[in-house]
Amino acid sequence: MLSKREKDLIKEIWERLTPVAAEIGADALLRMFASYPGTKTYFSHLDISPNSSHLLAHGKKIVLAIAEGAQDISQLTVTLAPLQTLHAYQLRIDPRNFKLLSHTMLVSLACYLGDEFTPVAHAAMDKYLSAFAAVLAEKYR
């Protein structure tokens, strides 16, 4: 459950990160590929080397989607409906991988926010990303 304070904090943080969406997203993806090599199997069609334009574009897409969801967390199912369909019927990424990206996304946030990545922010973000992943997987079966 997210309190109002947590929802505001999440919204504020993602709003602030929107200008560096590509960098944060690419960083999280790179970390995921390095620590969990199985995740690379979903990207054989892209160049996922560090600083590649594919990686930056893809990272940006993901972070902007997360930021958009954060604008109104109570409407997550509505906001994510198109992405739910995409992931369930086309991409078919095993949802266990969502946890892996959530973790490396938290690491990227911790790296960039440093002290500002307080335990409260950490808890709120972890809960939000879990909720995001759960909604994303809803149409799978």
Place this chain on the structure above:
Amino acid sequence: MVEWTDAERKAIASLWGKIDVGEIGPQALARLLIVYPWSQRYFKAFGDLSTNAAIMGNPKVAQHGKTVMGGLENAVKNLDNIKQTYAKLSVMHSEKLHVDPDNFRVLAECISLCVAAKFGPSVFTADVQEAWQKFLAVVVSALGRQYH
């Protein structure tokens, strides 16, 4: 037996050299108790854990965090024999403390996040993270090994 590349050994040793267990340990344990509040079930003897402030200011939490983090020193010094090094601790966590081993994995995640926040992306690079997480995963596995 776990295989470590030279780069991984170097990364782990270098990162460990920078870590202050008295700083990161308490932070990581406090985060575990705050972010995953159900983990508080194992710490009823620690006194006041009722608020985040209470947890972060609790001296028993700080002391235990330091102890747990300091325990990683044994693993760093025995990279090729972590399973054996942690056998007794594993038995203790299973038979005496009755800790669900999934908590080790979650605490390891908290440790990584504290390290990331402390050292930033230039030190905690994707490759350093990989080596560090692999190291923690081996420790976590060793701690769960003697459960039956």
